[in-house]
Amino acid sequence: MAENALGTDPEWVDELLLGGDPGDVCLRLPDPVDRATLRRLVADARTRLAGAGLRRGGAVALRLPPSLAYVVHLLATWRSGGQAILLDHRLTDHEVDRALERLTPQVVVAPVRTGGGGLRIFHDVTAGVQAYSDRPAGTGHAVIQLSSGSTGPSKVIGRTGADLAAEVLRYTHIDGVALPGERIILLPSMVHVLGLVGGLLYGLHARVELVPPQRLSGDAILAAVAERDTPATVLGVPFHIGLLASTTPTGPLPQLKRMTTGGELVPAAVARAFTDRYGVPLGNMYGMTEVGVIGTDLYGRHRPAIAPAPGIEVRESSTGELWVSCPTNPYVGLADPTRWADGWLHTRDAGAVDPDTGLVTIKGRFDSQVSVGGMKVDLTEVESTLTGLPGVASAVVVWDDGITAYVQPDGPLTTDALDELLAQRLAGYKRPRNLRLLDQLPRTTTGKLVRSATALRAAGS
Template sequence: MYRQTKDPAAQDPGWVDDVLFAGRPTDVCLRLPEPVDRATLHRLVTEAQARLVAAGLRPGGAAALRLPPSLSYVVNLLATWRSGGQAVLLDHRLTDHEVDRALRRLTPQVVVAPVRTGGGALKVFVDVTERVTGYADRPAVSGHAVIQLSSGSTGPSKVIGRTAADLVAEVERYTRIDGVALPGERIILLPSMVHVLGLVGGLLYGLHARVELVPPERLGGDAVLAAIAAQDTPATVLGVPFHIGLLASTRPDRPLPQFTRMTTGGELVPPAVVQAFTDRHGVPLGNMYGMTEVGVIGTDLHGSHRPAIAPAPGIEVRESDGELLISCPASPYVGLSDPDRWADGWLRTRDAGTVDPVTGLVTVRGRLDSQVSVGGLKVDLTEVEATLTGLPGVAAAVVTYDDGITAYVQPDGPLSGDALDRLLAERLAGYKRPRTLHLVAQLPRTTTGKLVRSLDVLRTAAP
């Protein structure tokens, strides 16, 4: 029988009220589309706490949340923290096999999963009836407030933990970044709150800064524009590059003076996509660079330094042999001590980049493994990929090195390999051009919308 003790894994629940429930009880914090004020959210969280405790959650234990984006997810997440527990975030799109493997490793005391969902496949926030069940009668595996699985775009997911102090510090960083949504404004929230951008940059920052969080009714350009138009207050769209494409191809049917900017995290955005978005909507496209391990690292929310970014307040970035390193006092990995990823207070990003010694601006060049040698000549696969994605008829592309430069291309309409070859021959030297081209109807993506770069997955997707 698990006994409550002063276990180091126990979380002080006071930070939740201090950081996230500030403001007037009547302030609206969520629109789903019905408004949810702070008093209602507080009541729902208190009721969820009672259910979690009744199912076996104790201070120092963990609750695994396998919930789609929903009010239920928000409520159970906050209830877990207010109960002094660790929240293990499992993307609802994971398979049963992936979930079972994670549960065996992380041994939460309770699991919260949906019994029934409603709203349709493209609905951003769904209606959920959840069930809380007991799982393991033991403390959490670490003293972190939240456990997340990395997106796994280049290989198996890593188990990453962040403390309450980490989360509070990141929320504070957001308040000091020029260009974020301000109190009384809105964030049109598109990324999943299971992952770091939606979790901290959306949910936690919004609750702390008294910014309304507004998920659109559905994941489509028209629905996003409708969410912007629904209120008169300024609105910032928060998303990933996939969402930029949705908006760049959607023409508003009326002026939207409320549309302040869009901020994107995740992959580098090709210049052609940036231009298409700004031409269409006439608002800044801000860029954000971060990692699950440490959250936001740098930003350029006004789009004035592209492709460079300014380090976020309190974050130190340095360059070592062409790789970007981030200050990180403790290893963020659970059950893993890998000096190749973290050592002596520095986290290796595995991203190539430079730090300007005068301005401090950081330029992310892409993956560190994108530099390859072809016939003794250095080729940056990021350049090849950017060239491909800028071609007419190309929706997305992934370029790898597999016994030669190999490109996996997702067409946007009719496209042939011969046509691609001709276009590339006009733009790239012969040694830079892909030796093999695969046209793929739909390139595989992670649950966060990033393109998967695992060779095994790409080979399987190719015809």
């Protein structure tokens, strides 16, 4: 594939993702979408994007829920030689506006109508395509993904078309992934790396049908598995394991091949409950937005350890932090050697690498990122938002059986008023589960805020 400013020629979309028999079904939403239909929809979307001002080397911001419209406009952006900026549809207008001001796409695609209820996984969406700016993309990446703290430079992550293509091909060499002719019951959002590459892009490349359930419930997931006779892999995060572990099948499910989970570590009790109920492997996958899949254990043989994915090297630093091979800096506008240096991504995860087997065990986070329902949240972003609100003198945000914020007011303030202000600025999954107002936040003898959850709980009581 020839190189261009976005890492590969846009023909890579045809070569890697949209080729194959025109009559092959690639998506069931629930109506089947074959490759000929998908190619036609992508061509139509390219025309709309061009009419709104997209030019090769420009960027398109996609603010769409998981939907056929999302898939079509994502592929159309890449096929046009454009950069796709992926904005989670659950972000507030405030968060989206800040991201758009920073990244200045040429075109914004957002819903003008969304059907279905809040428990839908895939939505019936009519997309609106609007011009935003006349600037070219700020970087030569094919995709921009925003981790927590998305408007700050340290949280903007870029990957080229070559990066995405390499990861898709990496999946084809992992033992235990869904095979051609099989199905992926897709649960995670395609805005984020597991659903995007491990679900959508790999499925299109490997001729694996993508089947999102009708609703986000255990019964709906099992119904999607049982709907057809072909083998099915459920792809999700630990939250989805809990759903299935608490759901009783109405009959045998010979189609269920395995469940593969990404995101945070799965508690041993939850893993046992799932495997006892369904009798199939519960696979584990570890990855990051910056590099995609890092390691897997799709047969559940080494839990909680994983084996590095083909072509990926994992190193344990002298401080016990995991470093992952990453040839180029994935962060946009950031030159921070504590995050990436000399071809190594510093994961901020604590872990160990077995010198004999090469298996990697993840022990937890070094920094402030936590996972809420499979969504990564940076507690520093929540804290920064809190301290920017009127009536707040200072704040500390910790993980204490959920996101918990301890706030020292500067004048009259109630938790209800605080929660209302946060709802305007942060997506629901980022907002504190618990808000505690303290006359004085505890500090060290040198005046620094105490960040121990135990000490903060004691102060709050």
